[in-house]
Amino acid sequence: MMIKRMVGALVLLALAAAAYFWWQSAGAVTGQAQATLLSLPTPENAADLALAGFARAMEPDTIEFPRDLGPHNDYQTEWWYYTGNLATAGGRPFGFQLTFFRLAVASPGDEAGCAGPDSVAIPSCAATSAWRTNQIYLVHFTISDIAAEKFYASERFSRGAAGLAGAQAVPYRVWLEEWSASEVEPGVVRLVAATEEVRLDIALRQMLPPILHGDGGLSPKGPEPGNASYYYSIVQQAATGTVTVGDQQFAVTGRAWKDHEYSTSALSPGAVGWDWFSLQLDNGAALMFFQIRREDGALEPISSGTFIRPDGATEPLSREDWQLEVLDTWTSPTSGAEYPAGWRITIPRIGLMLEGQPLMSNQELNVSTVYWEGASAFSGTLAGQAVSAQGYVELTGYAEPLTGRL
DSSP states (O other): OEETEETTGGGGGGHHHHHHHHHSOSSOOEEEOOSOGGGSOOOTTHHHHHHTTOOOOOOSSOOOTTGGGSOOTTSSEEEEEEEEEEEOTTOOEEEEEEEEEEEESSOGGGTTSOBOGGGOBOTTOOTTOTTOOSEEEEEEEEEEETTTTEEEEEEEEEESOTTSEEEETTTTEEEETTEEEEEEETTEEEEEEEOSSEEEEEEEEOOSOOEEOTBTTEEESSSSTTOEEEEEEEEEEEEEEEEEETTEEEEEEEEEEEEEEEEOOOOOTTEEEEEEEEEEETTSOEEEEEEEEETTSOBOTTOEEEEEOTTSOEEEEEGGGOEEEEEEEEEOTTTOOEEEEEEEEEEGGGTEEEEEEESSSOOEEESSSEEEEEEEEEEEEETTEEEEEEEEEEEOSSSSOOTTTO
């Protein structure tokens, strides 16, 4: 997922929530976000706190497996991002998103969470408390019930302590309370999440090796040194399991996508948001690309992507390689934001042309950050052959500019 992917890292806006936890007593705090996390108090020097002392993504070819399936607490932000398109045997379609975000609110030298601003020690801090941590986890969970035109979106957050939330590489697992992504056998990960309205319980089987984006996994997000993430995806995963809506349970199959990114970076000055596409073609190929939009209407030149052939071979894409034309728009009745709602993607270098649209218009998340992320479908041609594709599109910065917030 770009932040999520940068794309996905909408969670960075939970910095206020993280700071809140950090400055509170050692008592347990967990549960679903109420109203907006941005209303919670933050230290006056939160911006400096956000970057000081953390590792930066600088060198290519550093990703190793299975080590880098797990957390990277020396980087400020991280996300494990799952999306997919599912359907019943009778063809009833569903989409899902399950994204786990990790945010560190103090540098790695303060793992116990016992230093205040500028690393000044807090005299009353009990470093041995099981509740103390500088790691906050946040999860976004959505189900798109396409046939019923119902969109279910939920958000939870918790401290990464006392077993409430966390991540590990071997065996692979990332969780927040009962919501989890867990390896159940080699190459198979089970996703579980539930609210009072919907439940997701599916197994994802890996079909291709992890795909490294950018330069050996180093994916720049701006021209500044270190303004980059380490970024890989697992695409074309075969999904099988159940989706429950109300008292109805549906057996489903489909395809799923995983992004994992970790970084200590920010949007460049003047950037307001991004458009991110992850598409899985019916011939086994896949496509990811993102473009960062600037407030003057231009695109960040460092925007990039990857085309993945059915055998897993990759072709890096630069901003000059694609043309993205908006064919339609949709205005949210909740936020008032106008989002693109139809696209033509043309990539002459690989002979790809696709046109598509969301499977339903209203897939806007109104959580701690307002953004659109939804199941979408495309059709067109690749090297003269007809292809279709399903996937997810993420649109940020339309309801509110992210300038100065990431």
